[in-house]
Amino acid sequence: MTPxxxxxxxxxxxxxxxxHDLGKLVRYRDLLYTLSVHRIKVRYKQSVLGGxxxxxxxxxxxxxxxxxxxxxxxxxxxxxxxxxxxYTALLPWNYFSxxxxxxxxxxxxxxxxxxxxxFPREILPATYVIASLFDFVVASVVLVGLMMxxxxxxxxxxxxxxxxxxxxxxxxxxxxxxxxATQVRFRDIGVAVPLLLQLWLFATPVxxxxxxxxxxxRSIYMLNPMVGVIExxxxxxxxxxxxxxxxxxxxxxxxxxxxxxxxxxxKHLESTMxxxx
Amino acid sequence: MVNLTFDRVSKKYKIYADPSEEQSRSSLxxxxxxxxxxxxQEFWALRDVSFTVERGEALGIIGxxxxxxxxxxxxxxxxxxxxxxxxxxxxxxxxxxxxxxxxHPELTGRENVYLNGSLLGMTRREIRNKxxxxxxxxxxxxxxxxxxxxxxxxxxxxxxxxxAAHLDPDILLLDEVLAVGDAAFQAKCIQRIAQLRKEGTxxxxxxxxxxxxxSLCDRTxxxxxxxxxxxxxxxxxxxxxxxxxLRVSPxxxxxxxxxxxxxxxxxxxxxxxxxxxxxxxMFATGDAMSMQVELNVHRRIxxxxxxxYFNSVFGNLHTHFSTETGGQRLDLEPGSTIVEFSCAExxxxxxxxxxxxxxxxxxxxxxxxxxxxxxxxINVGRGKPVHGVFYTPHQWRVLTGDATKHxxxx
Numbered sequence: 001m002t003p004x005x006x007x008x009x010x011x012x013x014x015x016x017x018x019x020h021d022l023g024k025l026v027r028y029r030d031l032l033y034t035l036s037v038h039r040i041k042v043r044y045k046q047s048v049l050g051g052x053x054x055x056x057x058x059x060x061x062x063x064x065x066x067x068x069x070x071x072x073x074x075x076x077x078x079x080x081x082x083x084x085x086x087y088t089a090l091l092p093w094n095y096f097s098x099x100x101x102x103x104x105x106x107x108x109x110x111x112x113x114x115x116x117x118x119f120p121r122e123i124l125p126a127t128y129v130i131a132s133l134f135d136f137v138v139a140s141v142v143l144v145g146l147m148m149x150x151x152x153x154x155x156x157x158x159x160x161x162x163x164x165x166x167x168x169x170x171x172x173x174x175x176x177x178x179x180x181a182t183q184v185r186f187r188d189i190g191v192a193v194p195l196l197l198q199l200w201l202f203a204t205p206v207x208x209x210x211x212x213x214x215x216x217x218r219s220i221y222m223l224n225p226m227v228g229v230i231e232x233x234x235x236x237x238x239x240x241x242x243x244x245x246x247x248x249x250x251x252x253x254x255x256x257x258x259x260x261x262x263x264x265x266x267k268h269l270e271s272t273m274x275x276x277x
Numbered sequence: 278m279v280n281l282t283f284d285r286v287s288k289k290y291k292i293y294a295d296p297s298e299e300q301s302r303s304s305l306x307x308x309x310x311x312x313x314x315x316x317x318q319e320f321w322a323l324r325d326v327s328f329t330v331e332r333g334e335a336l337g338i339i340g341x342x343x344x345x346x347x348x349x350x351x352x353x354x355x356x357x358x359x360x361x362x363x364x365x366x367x368x369x370x371x372x373x374x375x376x377x378x379x380x381h382p383e384l385t386g387r388e389n390v391y392l393n394g395s396l397l398g399m400t401r402r403e404i405r406n407k408x409x410x411x412x413x414x415x416x417x418x419x420x421x422x423x424x425x426x427x428x429x430x431x432x433x434x435x436x437x438x439x440x441a442a443h444l445d446p447d448i449l450l451l452d453e454v455l456a457v458g459d460a461a462f463q464a465k466c467i468q469r470i471a472q473l474r475k476e477g478t479x480x481x482x483x484x485x486x487x488x489x490x491x492s493l494c495d496r497t498x499x500x501x502x503x504x505x506x507x508x509x510x511x512x513x514x515x516x517x518x519x520x521x522x523l524r525v526s527p528x529x530x531x532x533x534x535x536x537x538x539x540x541x542x543x544x545x546x547x548x549x550x551x552x553x554x555x556x557x558x559m560f561a562t563g564d565a566m567s568m569q570v571e572l573n574v575h576r577r578i579x580x581x582x583x584x585x586y587f588n589s590v591f592g593n594l595h596t597h598f599s600t601e602t603g604g605q606r607l608d609l610e611p612g613s614t615i616v617e618f619s620c621a622e623x624x625x626x627x628x629x630x631x632x633x634x635x636x637x638x639x640x641x642x643x644x645x646x647x648x649x650x651x652x653x654x655i656n657v658g659r660g661k662p663v664h665g666v667f668y669t670p671h672q673w674r675v676l677t678g679d680a681t682k683h684x685x686x687x
Binding site for chain 2: 011112
């Protein structure tokens with residue numbers, strides 16, 4: 001057996017280095033698994049309600065939004081009951097926002113690992129995305145319950161949830177990698193992210209339908225991958241219809257391109273992270 | 278076969294002249310401002326360092342604080358990358374570092390072993406196979422399924438270290454942090470390193486502890502101001518380093534002249550024997566032992582003092598004995614001489630000790646110092662019962678009224 005040769009050089013942007021990095025990530029897959037399980041376990045340890053919190057968070061938001069935007073503000077919901085209308089968006093939105101807000105500080109909060117041990121650093125933000133995905137799956141149970149309660153039929157198109165969630169995961173990962181690496185240099189990011197996510201919520205059709213966005217703003221509006229993701233998630237579950245392929249493709253392309261770019265950016269900063277963290 | 282290569286490696290750090298700038302490092306505005314003003318200064322922690330380590334070799338790296346030793350370690354371990362040059366590593370490299378700082382207090386010992394083991398690059402299958410051995414090595418026993426927040430600090434450290442000790446690398450990085458746990462645990466770690474060494478593991482050892490470097494390493498690099506000052510056989514490099522140290526402290530200048538130019542005597546060897554006169558390193562508390570200091574005297578030394586030291590394997594002095602307090606006047610004539618120290622019972626605890634001998638003239642000035650040499654590492658095993666830090670020959674008596682009973686300890 002020939003021993004593996006690893007070469008450490010000054011940071012550079014080359015394809016071979018990138019392939020090498022991806023190989024390392026594969027070798028450390030057990031760390032990704034163990035750390036993700038650890039995140040899920042630790043999050044609800046020593047809490048009375050435990051895993052129920054994964055359900056309580058989106059459900060309480062749903063109740064609050066339903067009260068404010070349906071009873072008080074009378075925001076349209078394309079004819080569907082507002083509770084289920086908002087929940088079909090809150091579910092993917094919560095997955096995205098909890099991924100990004102937890103992952104942003106992941107490197108800085110684990111400085112003791114980063115300065116002491118080598119492992120592919122992208123694993124740290126990625127584990128938060130995986131933990132949020134787990135919460136997403138748990139909270140999906142409520143969606144099924146709501147659909148049965150309101151008599152919304154489940155169609156074959158609901159299977160499109162899988163590729164939609166995959167696109168969402170790519171996008172959440174892209175944002176997590178970009179923000180966590182930038183946070184190492186500029187601690188301002190940690191403060192800015194909650195604000196950014198709040199604004200972002202309103203730039204996404206969560207509490208209002210896409211149909212109420214004026215036609216002339218649509219093309220810019222659609223560049224936000226969360227629009228394509230959330231609108232289509234609603235389409236295949238609540239409406240039981242085929243997804244809108246053009247918006248879904250756009251979201252997929254933007255997400256994958258951003259994921260590639262932020263991975264390269266992350267790996268470039270990674271080499272000197274321990275010096276400045 | 279070459280296992281590890283440093284090819285003209287340089288490492289640059291940025292430092293900021295103004296400490297208030299440094300504090301506000303994380304603010305975006307300042308960062309942007311500084312981009313334009315460029316207040317940062319460059320600091321080269323390493324400059325054009327090249328060396329190779331052969332398979333199975335043990336390389337020591339010594340140097341003053343700030344010379345660049347830990348930068349080499351960080352680069353090897355890929356925690357940071359070089360600014361210039363290339364490092365080639367053949368095979369699996371791991372560091373024997375203490376990882377308990379990564380423990381999560383709420384998780385059990387077992388869960389933390391999985392977590393930290395995978396952080397160090399072990400697969401889950403590997404951890405599963407080694408778990409018993411890790412638990413055994415750490416000595417936490419039945420506590421393995423309790424949350425680590427209930428552990429004593431010693432258990433915490435030992436468990437962390439035990440994980441790292443089970444990595445089976447091709448190249449092992451060793452660091453000062455080896456000083457973990459009590460003496461018995463330290464002895465276990467030393468044994469583990471010796472075993473890996475025997476199995477042909479390449480070792481890179483960065484340390485201030487010259488005794489430990491001397492006993493472990495074939496070859497040593499002396500790093501000074503980010504460059505290799507000297508490389509070669511360990512004892513030669515250590516001699517150079519000691520000269521360097523003496524030159525750094527003004528007090529030591531006299532000793533430097535004494536030891537390097539006109540040594541009146543040198544210690545050839547320090548040998549340890551058991552009660553039957555066998556040269557050995559294995560003892561038990563309560564055994565008899567003797568130590569012979571072989572001297573080569575070049576010029577007559579009047580009123581010489583010979584001393585033996587028992588150090589921990591990390592170089593801390595445990596105890597020392599001197600002819601100054603314990604023997605008669607010693608005048609040494611030119612030629613070979615052996616000075617023997619002997620004791621009827623070793624009263625040391627169960628641990629490994631490094632023996633060391635020194636010769637000097639009577640007087641406490643550093644210029645009276647003639648020579649000093651490290652001897653073997655001896656292992657003191659379980660003999661007479663000792664549960665604290667030392668054993669002492671003793672008796673017991675029970676005193677009740679007039680009747681005085683005598684109990685002789687076996």
